[in-house]
Amino acid sequence: MSAVQALRAAPEPARNLEITVDKVSHGFDLHGTHLPVLDDIDLKVAPGEFVALLGPSGCGKSTLLRLIAGLDKPTHGEIAANGRPIGEPDPSRILVFQDPTLFPWSNVWRNVATGLAARGVLASESGRVDDALKLVGLTAFARAYPHQLSGGMAQRAALARALVNDPALLLLDEPLGKLDSLTRLTLQAELVSLWLAKRFTAILVTHDVEEAVLLSSRVLVLSDRPARIKAEFVVDKPYPRRRDDPDLVALRRQVLATLGLPT
Amino acid sequence: MSQASQLAEPFAASEAARVGRPLWVPGLYAGATWGAAAVVTKALPNVIPFGSDDLFAIIVGLGAAVLFGLAVAGPRAGRAREVLDHYGAWFIAIGVWLTLWEFTTAKTGWLPKPFFSAPTGLLHVYVTDWQRLLICIGYSLRLWGLGFGLGIIAGYSGGLALGWSKRFAYWGMPILKFIGPVPATAWIPVTFYFFPTMFEASVFIVALSSGIPVAILTASGVASVDSAYYDVGRNLGAKPWYLITRIAVPAALPHTFVGLFMGLYYSFAVLVVAEMLGSKYGLGWYVQFQSNYSAYANVYATLVIMAILCAGLVKLLFVVRDRLLRGQKGFI
Numbered sequence: 001m002s003a004v005q006a007l008r009a010a011p012e013p014a015r016n017l018e019i020t021v022d023k024v025s026h027g028f029d030l031h032g033t034h035l036p037v038l039d040d041i042d043l044k045v046a047p048g049e050f051v052a053l054l055g056p057s058g059c060g061k062s063t064l065l066r067l068i069a070g071l072d073k074p075t076h077g078e079i080a081a082n083g084r085p086i087g088e089p090d091p092s093r094i095l096v097f098q099d100p101t102l103f104p105w106s107n108v109w110r111n112v113a114t115g116l117a118a119r120g121v122l123a124s125e126s127g128r129v130d131d132a133l134k135l136v137g138l139t140a141f142a143r144a145y146p147h148q149l150s151g152g153m154a155q156r157a158a159l160a161r162a163l164v165n166d167p168a169l170l171l172l173d174e175p176l177g178k179l180d181s182l183t184r185l186t187l188q189a190e191l192v193s194l195w196l197a198k199r200f201t202a203i204l205v206t207h208d209v210e211e212a213v214l215l216s217s218r219v220l221v222l223s224d225r226p227a228r229i230k231a232e233f234v235v236d237k238p239y240p241r242r243r244d245d246p247d248l249v250a251l252r253r254q255v256l257a258t259l260g261l262p263t
Numbered sequence: 264m265s266q267a268s269q270l271a272e273p274f275a276a277s278e279a280a281r282v283g284r285p286l287w288v289p290g291l292y293a294g295a296t297w298g299a300a301a302v303v304t305k306a307l308p309n310v311i312p313f314g315s316d317d318l319f320a321i322i323v324g325l326g327a328a329v330l331f332g333l334a335v336a337g338p339r340a341g342r343a344r345e346v347l348d349h350y351g352a353w354f355i356a357i358g359v360w361l362t363l364w365e366f367t368t369a370k371t372g373w374l375p376k377p378f379f380s381a382p383t384g385l386l387h388v389y390v391t392d393w394q395r396l397l398i399c400i401g402y403s404l405r406l407w408g409l410g411f412g413l414g415i416i417a418g419y420s421g422g423l424a425l426g427w428s429k430r431f432a433y434w435g436m437p438i439l440k441f442i443g444p445v446p447a448t449a450w451i452p453v454t455f456y457f458f459p460t461m462f463e464a465s466v467f468i469v470a471l472s473s474g475i476p477v478a479i480l481t482a483s484g485v486a487s488v489d490s491a492y493y494d495v496g497r498n499l500g501a502k503p504w505y506l507i508t509r510i511a512v513p514a515a516l517p518h519t520f521v522g523l524f525m526g527l528y529y530s531f532a533v534l535v536v537a538e539m540l541g542s543k544y545g546l547g548w549y550v551q552f553q554s555n556y557s558a559y560a561n562v563y564a565t566l567v568i569m570a571i572l573c574a575g576l577v578k579l580l581f582v583v584r585d586r587l588l589r590g591q592k593g594f595i
Binding site for chain 2: 090099114115
């Protein structure tokens, strides 16, 4: 796999990050009423682990990711990275959204370079932008503008924009949710190989049970809002995994049953 | 559409590009209408003389010759030919217009002096008064350039602050919404009190008229930037200065340009009014001065200059916008 080869050539190994979510509750004030979203979430994610969060629509999965990224602060409880409380967003923990949210006024290269430019290191480390583009197979599209990209290419560019910062933690908020099913299958495989190569810690929010059991080493099922952790499944299968692996099919059925959906 | 014709069409287009199209037929008609304008000017006697008949006949006659030449021996393909094909009807219409205009004014007097002027009359103004007109253009451009430049700098900075900072918006937006609809010329009495010279007062009025739309549009543009862009920026380690200059500014740029176009038109309208208030030179002053003597040919000739100047500046702004927004879909 070319992505893996490109990663092996990367100069430094990724740092790893352990995330501790300690009794976190969170809510929003909507029209004067308090809307609880997260209820007493306890979660530990080990360095290099790939955790999938599954749950009903609007249950607060995305909110949890925003809290871990440091974009919002929890109402109660604490979230820590390697034991240090998270207060601010940091390029070591990067959130990838369902929409690529590329800047339409910049070309792909400038978009991917955003993190380096924002921290003022672009001049000395611009080679990393080219490496990241190579990693996601977009070298030929470096000068293209976002509106010229397909959905899959745009999401690859968004991944490159995250990976260029060599994040220790990648927070994936349904990153493949809006892609067509064939592109999704391709990108699922690419995500796994990127993770295997870089060994960052990954937390993936998804609606797709098959995607969760295929990619992650642990699946957490959340309840309806306010979300609590309802069930946990360890996926103890080596990579690369096959979609039709009987154990994974059985696990998928189990997870669907937990979610109260027909199998 | 059948598959065969789908295939045939691009082929036919490329074939035409190689061999070229035949005669530029509209050019023949256009040459005829321009020629008619020359003949009418020269051959018919004047009921009302406006002067410069010979020069006008020579100019439109040369125009006719050029159009005939382009029709017969002009480009058969490429960009130049596309331009000719596109504007063919306009060239014909201009010839018709010039002929009728000259006929109904100088040749018959149906449209009487001093309210109407013949095209020869406008030309005569340029021929006889070009030095003063050039000076007036210079003065007007200086006033407009200073006013518009200062106006958009102030308006843009203010708009950014209003769009970015909640505290600025709290105090600034109501004030801006209050003074925004007031025509800039309504401030003239106050302005004359505060500014020591007429020129500075005029600059201020022009600046106000161009600055306010830029400020309002920039503020609303910055305020409506998708917050997801800021989330991405913050997540990637951007400080507020980076968020403003690299996210808010480019994201709001399409709005800002709408404001700039509005400001350009307003400032031009206000420019003329400002110059009518006791300037020594300038196109507005010239219009005012000549109106007082019922020299409407001079007024119309000046209006043509103003229209061309304004259209040129608008075109320039379009070029700048298209360069700056070249990546963004839907604006080019």
